[in-house]
Amino acid sequence: MDSDRARGVLLGLACGDALGRPVEFKSASEISAEHGRLDEMIGHGTWNQPAGTITDDTEQALCIARSFVEQQAFDPADVADRFVAWYDTGPFDIGGMTRRALTRLKRGDEWDKAGQQVWEQSPEGQNAGNGSVMRCAPLAIPYVADWERLAEVSRQSSQITHADPRCTYGCAVLNVTIAGLLDDAASPLGDALDYVGSDAPDELMAALEPLARGESPDGLETSGYVVHSLQTALHDGLVAESAEEAIVTGVNRGGDTDTIGAIAGAVAGARFGASALPDRWLAAIDEAEELESLAEQLTSV
Numbered sequence: 001m002d003s004d005r006a007r008g009v010l011l012g013l014a015c016g017d018a019l020g021r022p023v024e025f026k027s028a029s030e031i032s033a034e035h036g037r038l039d040e041m042i043g044h045g046t047w048n049q050p051a052g053t054i055t056d057d058t059e060q061a062l063c064i065a066r067s068f069v070e071q072q073a074f075d076p077a078d079v080a081d082r083f084v085a086w087y088d089t090g091p092f093d094i095g096g097m098t099r100r101a102l103t104r105l106k107r108g109d110e111w112d113k114a115g116q117q118v119w120e121q122s123p124e125g126q127n128a129g130n131g132s133v134m135r136c137a138p139l140a141i142p143y144v145a146d147w148e149r150l151a152e153v154s155r156q157s158s159q160i161t162h163a164d165p166r167c168t169y170g171c172a173v174l175n176v177t178i179a180g181l182l183d184d185a186a187s188p189l190g191d192a193l194d195y196v197g198s199d200a201p202d203e204l205m206a207a208l209e210p211l212a213r214g215e216s217p218d219g220l221e222t223s224g225y226v227v228h229s230l231q232t233a234l235h236d237g238l239v240a241e242s243a244e245e246a247i248v249t250g251v252n253r254g255g256d257t258d259t260i261g262a263i264a265g266a267v268a269g270a271r272f273g274a275s276a277l278p279d280r281w282l283a284a285i286d287e288a289e290e291l292e293s294l295a296e297q298l299t300s301v
């Protein structure tokens with residue numbers, strides 16, 4: 001595997017997250033009225049942070065990557081502990097299901113029970129957010145050649161906070177797609193859907209199959225619903241002609257900009273490599289060096 005592409009997965013995720021952070025929750029027309037086409041890291045805005053600040057998407061991806069490197073394996077209980085330690089730092093951005101699951105974990109629930117309980121108590125419409133697909137991409141690197149294990153650990157990484165099958169299988173499809181890209185597959189999303197598909201929820205398959213056939217569905221949505229976020233971000237990540245275009249397109253759609261940017265960025269980073277990401281973006285991200293080093297360590301486990 002090309003290590004530039006492995007670095008691209010983590011750095012692309014962080015670039016999309018940080019570019020989208022200041023305009024999270026704004027509509028496409030609000031973004032364009034205020035910024036034209038937003039393609040620079042800017043400060044203030046939503047969450048009022050300095051330019052290049054990452055959010056929960058990259059923070060939790062860091063937890064997964066650091067855990068893997070330290071444990072030399074995917075250890076979901078250790079990842080859950082790291083999520084809780086991050087939660088204790090008082091993050092400015094955290095999703096509802098994640099907050100509730102991490103609160104339960106703090107009170108002593110097992111890693112595979114907290115998210116399940118939260119899911120069972122959540123009504124349809126509030127039970128399948130994008131809070132696990134936004135962070136799962138680091139796992140595609142060490143398991144690039146073992147799709148069975150990759151699909152399994154991706155689902156487990158979701159289960160910690162997001163137990164809905166649309167979320168758990170969404171993580172599996174995204175990561176098998178990224179693994180295919182790292183391996184230069186000709187039709188990575190189609191391969192991932194074929195591989196994971198027989199068990200995956202119909203809603204997820206129906207949203208992603210047109211993309212695998214090369215179609216661009218009308219009215220791509222930007223809500224925090226996992227099926228919308230995955231469909232839109234995979235579309236942008238897979239069809240753009242550069243990593244920068246993928247991330248800028250995803251973010252400028254508005255809505256859940258940081259997460260759509262993060263997912264599109266992980267996909268586009270796997271396609272084009274870290275060297276294709278703008279230096280002006282990477283220079284603004286404090287965690288870039290650590291992300292690069294983690295990606296290299298994940299390629300050599």
Ligand SMILES: [Mg+2]
Pocket residue numbers: 055056057093258259
């Ligand atoms: Mg976020």
